[in-house]
Amino acid sequence: xxxxTQTPSHQVTQMGQEVILRCVPISNHLYFYWYRQILGQKVxxxxxxxxxxxxxxxxxxxxxxxxxxxxxxxFTLKIRSTKLEDSAMYFCASSDLGPxxxxxxxxxxxxxxxx
Amino acid sequence: AQSVTQxxxxxxxxxxxxxxxxxxxxxxxxxxLFWYVQYPNQGLQLLLKYLxxxxxxxxxxxxxxxxxxxxxxxxxxxxxVHISDTAEYFCAVNRGSTLGRxxxxxxxxxxxxx
Numbered sequence: 187x188x189x190x191t192q193t194p195s196h197q198v199t200q201m202g203q204e205v206i207l208r209c210v211p212i213s214n215h216l217y218f219y220w221y222r223q224i225l226g227q228k229v230x231x232x233x234x235x236x237x238x239x240x241x242x243x244x245x246x247x248x249x250x251x252x253x254x255x256x257x258x259x260x261f262t263l264k265i266r267s268t269k270l271e272d273s274a275m276y277f278c279a280s281s282d283l284g285p286x287x288x289x290x291x292x293x294x295x296x297x298x299x300x301x
Numbered sequence: 302a303q304s305v306t307q308x309x310x311x312x313x314x315x316x317x318x319x320x321x322x323x324x325x326x327x328x329x330x331x332x333x334l335f336w337y338v339q340y341p342n343q344g345l346q347l348l349l350k351y352l353x354x355x356x357x358x359x360x361x362x363x364x365x366x367x368x369x370x371x372x373x374x375x376x377x378x379x380x381x382v383h384i385s386d387t388a389e390y391f392c393a394v395n396r397g398s399t400l401g402r403x404x405x406x407x408x409x410x411x412x413x414x415x
Contacts, residue, residue: 231402292344
């Protein structure tokens with residue numbers, strides 16, 4: 187069964203360092219998302235991406251964050267200069283239709299720990 | 302703004318007992334409603350969704366949920382749980398936009414005891 191894969195599963199970094207989280211969405215999907223979950227808190231939307239551009243982003247997704255689809259398969263989230271409060275589980279998701287119609291398929295997550 | 306409330310952070314229950322996980326939402330517009338499940342060390346998996354039509358929605362693994370517009374609720378139920386149902390369950394709302402975000406509740410940890 188096709189699945190969304192994320193790497194790394196866990197990354198530890200120093201505050202101020204750049205981090206890139208990688209995702210391989212399901213191959214025929216058109217919509218891509220990043221969500222995050224800080225420990226003990228809600229799963230929060232970060233950004234959605236469609237047709238090679240950001241379609242929506244939340245208040246969390248400030249200038250320190252960027253997304254890219256560098257080739258036909260990968261979808262990356264970059265945090266330019268990590269802060270302690272960026273420590274969270276980051277989930278990538280994809281769907282073949284929008285979330286109001288299609289199902290979001292989530293990856294297993296990348297746990298980011300900022301020291 | 303959307304808001305999703307899952308009143309119970311933890312629900313312990315014995316095997317073969319019925320269970321209800323509660324979800325309430327606030328929205329001034331029509332919404333789509335979802336329940337996701339997360340097993341340990343896995344991603345979020347869709348259990349069921351309500352888009353329109355019948356207010357009783359059946360999902361995978363014997364779960365069902367009922368959309369109640371007047372009470373703005375979308376409670377998840379299962380008549381008889383198994384130990385394998387032990388997981389975290391998340392209620393989520395979409396504002397009805399095909400490109401819009403999902404708003405999640407805090408999650409309910411369901412623990413099924415033998």
